[in-house]
Amino acid sequence: MKHFLFFSLIVCTSLTSLNAQVQKVVADKIVAQVGDKIILRSDVMNAISDAKRQGQEASLPPHPECAFLEAQLIQKALVLQAEKDSLTVSDEDLDAALDNQIRGFIREYGSKEVLEEIAGKTIYQIKEDFRPAFRDRKLADQMRNKILDNVKVTPNEVKAYFDKIPKDSLPFFESEIEVSQILIQPKANKEVEDYVSKDLYSYKNQVETGQKRFDQLAKLYSDDVETEKQGGLLHLNRNDKFWDPTFLSTVFKLKEGQISPVIKSKFGLHIIQLVSRSGDDAVVRHILKIPPVTQTEINLAVNKLDSIRNLIETKQITFGEAVNRFSDDENSKFTGGQIQGRDGSSYITIDQLPDKDLIPLLKNLKPGDISKPQVYTDDRGRKMVRLVYLKTRTEPHRENLKEDYNKIAQQALEDKKQQKLEQWFNDHLPSFYITIDKEFKGCKTLNEWWKYAAKN
Numbered sequence: 299m300k301h302f303l304f305f306s307l308i309v310c311t312s313l314t315s316l317n318a319q320v321q322k323v324v325a326d327k328i329v330a331q332v333g334d335k336i337i338l339r340s341d342v343m344n345a346i347s348d349a350k351r352q353g354q355e356a357s358l359p360p361h362p363e364c365a366f367l368e369a370q371l372i373q374k375a376l377v378l379q380a381e382k383d384s385l386t387v388s389d390e391d392l393d394a395a396l397d398n399q400i401r402g403f404i405r406e407y408g409s410k411e412v413l414e415e416i417a418g419k420t421i422y423q424i425k426e427d428f429r430p431a432f433r434d435r436k437l438a439d440q441m442r443n444k445i446l447d448n449v450k451v452t453p454n455e456v457k458a459y460f461d462k463i464p465k466d467s468l469p470f471f472e473s474e475i476e477v478s479q480i481l482i483q484p485k486a487n488k489e490v491e492d493y494v495s496k497d498l499y500s501y502k503n504q505v506e507t508g509q510k511r512f513d514q515l516a517k518l519y520s521d522d523v524e525t526e527k528q529g530g531l532l533h534l535n536r537n538d539k540f541w542d543p544t545f546l547s548t549v550f551k552l553k554e555g556q557i558s559p560v561i562k563s564k565f566g567l568h569i570i571q572l573v574s575r576s577g578d579d580a581v582v583r584h585i586l587k588i589p590p591v592t593q594t595e596i597n598l599a600v601n602k603l604d605s606i607r608n609l610i611e612t613k614q615i616t617f618g619e620a621v622n623r624f625s626d627d628e629n630s631k632f633t634g635g636q637i638q639g640r641d642g643s644s645y646i647t648i649d650q651l652p653d654k655d656l657i658p659l660l661k662n663l664k665p666g667d668i669s670k671p672q673v674y675t676d677d678r679g680r681k682m683v684r685l686v687y688l689k690t691r692t693e694p695h696r697e698n699l700k701e702d703y704n705k706i707a708q709q710a711l712e713d714k715k716q717q718k719l720e721q722w723f724n725d726h727l728p729s730f731y732i733t734i735d736k737e738f739k740g741c742k743t744l745n746e747w748w749k750y751a752a753k754n
Contacts, residue, residue, distance in 0.1 A: 329735040330367060335374035342366045364741030371747055375730055376438040387436045395432050396425045401579065405533045410576055445722050451710045459710035460699055468697040474645040475660065476689035478635035480606065480620055481627040483682055484599040486589035491567065494589045498560045498569045501585055505557060512571045512583050521566065521679055522586040530585055536578040549580050565678065591681050596673055599683040603671040607685055610668060617687045656686065663688040
């Protein structure tokens, strides 16, 4: 049961695969049972297929069917105990998770109609098919969280964990940095915005008079690099929080085929055409134009950041407070402007920086320094100005408690959680009714389960 945390996660992820629901296995049978919770052979094989489809084939163990069956057994046992402990999943939480998954399917397959055609079912039927799996996943998560709720590690436990690691096994880390930034987007002047707006109204007129198709114009003129090749196509939901409020409200005022007037969002100016709508879901096309800024607007932003830098250096405000008050990047306000790695860590290597313009800037900074304002172009083609704060910089080094305490503490915590879960299963397995098909008799990872299954 050593690796069950990892494989439980794979099973939970694979339950969200449409392929596992659509593709039928010709010969199916019950291969295991925990209490009244059955596991079909197709559950295991579809989970393996799904992992391969998601590019995880290289990380699969030599006998993946054994690991995936163990993961299913673990989940069923957690669900069974959750029901005994009267844990529940609210309809609201379940519906929100299902709606989010359906939106993911629609984005993947292109449209609601294509999804229904591939599945051979309506959206409602697909959601109902997934409902039991999603309920089990959430119950298993709740039970796992309940078991691990009070697991913490002390500094002494962290040191003891580190001391057990063979010195020749300690990882070597490249230089890592903690870096934050304040972003300001220079605003185009009114005359430029009016000029761009006239262009957008011209595109709107060309579509409405039948001279051009909306998708053709989006491919030619849209500044949205993520959607221009798809003719400006977007799938969205009224409840998604990451959409610009003005953009979202405009979409749900349109009728199918209708094109909006020019609107202004935090990204620039748009016209939007509603392709289709079903309840809170909508498919639209849009053309984004980012009004160009002149050197005058850029200079204003640079001067503003110079003033902000002076406030920070004279200790009138902290960098985090300045991010909150002045940054135009709404997302970074929750992290004090921190640039984070893919795993959410505040420590990143140089090659994990979001853009390479930061590299020469950081070379001249010492820990604690704040850069002068830097003008750059972001990944959406917008002119931006930023202040960069270098909090820490580590030298290349072998893992040690002084420089890597937080990482080691997290590893020690995960290890303690693993031990806690294994102990929980050792204590509870004898109380579960367990059966396993003889097809899996050769699975060494199932030895603990076989010990109790053999009694039934």
